[in-house]
Amino acid sequence: MVRFKTIIIDDERLARNDLKNMLLEFKNIDVVGEADSVASALKLIDAKDPDLLFLDIQMPGESGFELLDKIDLKAKVIFVTAFDEYA
Secondary structure (H helix, E strand, C coil): CCCEEEEEECCCHHHHHHHHHHHCCCCCEEEEEEECCHHHHHHHHHHHCCCEEEEECCCCCCCHHHHHHHCCCCCEEEEECCCHHHC
16 A cells, blocks of 8 residues: 655644544555644655645745745645635
């Protein structure tokens, strides 16, 4: 079975926890880290070299789109958001 190293990036702790709990049922997804900002995500992505990102679009300071502009990423990205206008 292929396993995916996964990072959850969202400024809201409760949203990260909810998503992490939902992902528990998928045995091929290993959540290897969480970040609450673009700055912390950059460090974590560099350290963990993930296969998959769950990325919040709207975060204080910088957006998920701005994060993607700063990295050369081979990982797949799944956007997550609580804002209807981004859905």
